[in-house]
Each structure stands twice: as structure tokens, then as C-alpha cells.
């Protein structure tokens with residue numbers, strides 16, 4: 101009984117505080133909490149991955165709009181504003197009768213240096229969701245929680261991926277390196293060069309392709325954010341798609357990819373300069389890492405271009421990112437080259453498996469060592485041996501991590 105009285109007193113004290121700071125609250129008796137979920141629709145889902153899948157039997161899925169920006173107004177007066185909590189809810193708002201406006205922005209943030217802002221295009225006008233409704237006063241001592249589903253536009257699908265990224269970055273700060281200005285995603289704009297999805301100039305562009313939208317391909321969104329991750333973590337080494345592959349090595353080229361004008365520069369299976377395959381392999385790895393449970397003995401990757409293995413498989417293509425493909429060694433061997441597929445599988449395994457795993461912080465150290473104890477840039481052209489030497493310099497060549505890196509490279513066939 102005494103405990104109950106104490107609790108009531110504390111709640112009453114909280115209400116008094118709210119009354120003192122907010123106008124027009126003379127009827128305050130209970131609380132409202134406004135909560136939201138991003139509703140997503142992806143064309144590449146249900147292919148073995150673990151996260152951001154559609155709800156069983158539905159054409160969509162939902163994720164709590166954790167850490168998204170929101171505002172609540174009551175009778176045209178702001179009563180709450182800020183980033184929602186990890187459950188996708190505002191704080192408690194004094195529940196007087198009135199007309200409430202709940203307004204949600206596609207901006208996700210866990211701290212002032214970790215923020216992803218999603219706009220339709222480079223005009224950077226907000227596309228927002230808002231709900232206005234008259235609500236009665238909340239009964240004394242209780243909290244009413246109101247849920248809203250935010251869908252109907254590809255931006256909500258992009259926001260779901262951004263939420264998953266920020267959620268991961270809360271436990272591993274290097275998953276989204278600190279940045280003084282927001283990471284920006286344009287959910288409905290073609291790349292400056294005309295491609296349908298890219299990361300350039302510090303921004304992710306998601307345009308249209310084959311009548312669909314890159315904003316509805318979660319792997320493509322995560323892939324481009326993987327380039328952003330590399331850019332702000334260790335820097336991006338040289339990327340040069342001009343590597344000549346003989347015409348008869350069809351499995352090592354992208355002739356099967358359509359539409360040709362934008363997608364044949366490189367693909368998951370193409371033989372590339374070793375450094376280019378690392379930059380693209382990293383972006384694929386980032387997507388695979390985001391959507392797969394690291395403790396599983398499998399890793400599934402939904403590829404968004406056609407894939408050729410005997411026959412051409414249309415996208416999304418279910419790729420086993422856990423297997424040891426040794427793609428270049430098996431089909432297109434040539435020294436100092438690489439494939440995005442082989443590097444994807446290498447990065448995922450060294451990052452996620454065994455006691456000798458390389459965290460994102462470790463991988464950052466390896467690449468900075470390769471690039472002269474500095475961030476990498478377009479003057480850096482790492483090959484496999486560069487990575488092996490760097491790991492040896494950091495840990496010593498008898499360290500379990502060195503042995504793990506070396507042996508995984510052999511298993512995955514990046515040791516060219």
C-alpha cells in the first residue's frame with residue numbers, strides 16, 4: 101500500500117512538472133505515447149536472409165521506427181519533438197483532450213554524429229507522414245500508446261534499411277562511422293552518371309531500373325551504404341572498371357547483364373582489378389552483414405543484377421555467401437585480379453567467424469596499414485598480398501588472426 105502511494109505521488113509530481121513547462125494543460129491526468137513502424141516492400145526478400153523480411157503471407161513487413169525524428173502538436177502547440185526511442189515511440193506526453201498532430205520525418209539518428217536523412221531527391225525537401233485526430237483526455241494514472249504504420253512510398257522502405265543500419269551502429273560504432281553532417285539518401289533520383297543506384301559525392305542515389313525502383317531493393321540500398329561506410333571508415337581505394345577480360349570467358353564478364361548501358365561495367369562475377377573487387381566486395385559484404393545473423397552457419401545474399409552460371413538467372417538471385425566459390429581461381433584465373441563474389445565471402449567470414457574474427461575496427465586498421473597508415477584514396481591499389489602484409493605487420497605472422505586471414509583467403513580464392 102505504501103509503495104502504491106509513493107508511486108502515485110511520483111507520477112503526480114511528474115505531471116506537475118509537465119504542467120509547469122507546457123501551456124494549456126489544465127486537464128492533464130494521464131499520458132499519450134505516439135509510436136510508429138516503417139512499412140517496407142522489397143522485391144529481394146525471403147531468399148534465406150534473416151532480417152527485414154516480409155511478414156508471413158503479406159506483401160510487406162514492418163520495423164519499429166526506432167530513432168526516427170517526430171513531432172507531436174496538440175491544438176497547434178508543440179508538445180513533443182525529437183528522435184523517438186529504440187522502440188519507435190515518443191516520450192510520455194500529457195494526455196489532455198485536444199486535436200493531436202503526429203508528424204514523422206524519414207531521418208534516423210542515434211547521436212549527433214550518426215544520422216541518415218532520406219529525401220526524394222537532391223532538392224532535399226522532406227517527404228513526411230502526419231496524422232491529425234481529436235483525442236479525449238487520458239484517464240488518471242494511465243498511459244495510452246498509439247501505433248501508426250508508415251508506408252505507401254518507397255521512402256518508407258529506405259527508412260527501414262536506415263533504421264536497421266542505425267540500430268547496428270548503436271552496438272558497433274564503426275558500422276556507421278561518425279560524421280558531422282548527415283548521410284543522405286535520395287530515394288527517387290537517378291545517379292549523376294545515369295545509373296540506377298550509386299554512392300557518389302557523399303550521397304546515395306536510388307533511381308529506377310527495368311520499371312522498378314532501387315528504393316525497393318534492400319540489398320542495393322545497403323550496398324550503396326556499404327560504399328558510404330568504407331568512405332568514412334577507411335577510405336575508398338582506387339576503383340577502375342576498365343579491366344580487360346577475354347570474350348570467351350563469359351562467366352567472368354557482364355555481357356549477360358541488362359540493361360547494358362548502366363550495368364555491364366561490373367557485376368558480382370566479373371574479373372576485375374583486385375582493388376576494384378575489394379571496394380565492390382566490401383559493399384556487398386556490408387549488405388550481407390546487415391541482413392544475416394552472424395551466428396548462423398549460412399549467409400544468403402540477394403543479388404540485384406542477372407547472374408550467369410550455365411544459364412542466366414534473373415534478379416533477385418539467391419547467392420550463397422557462405423560457400424567457398426573460388427570464382428576467379430575456378431573460372432577466370434589471372435594473377436592480381438579478383439571478383440566481388442570472392443571478396444564478399446572473404447569479408448563476411450573474417451568479420452563474423454571464429455575467435456579470431458576481424459571487427460569493423462580491425463578491418464579499418466588493416467586498410468589504413470595498407471594505405472600507409474592513412475585513409476585510403478584513389479592512389480591506393482591494394483592486391484591480396486597487400487592485405488596479408490598489413491595483417492602481418494599489425495599482429496605478427498604467427499598470430500591466430502594472421503593465420504585466419506591467410507587461410508580464409510586461400511579458402512575463398514582471394515589469394516591471387
Ligand SMILES: [Zn+2]
Nearest residue numbers: 323327380383
Ligand atoms: Zn558498388
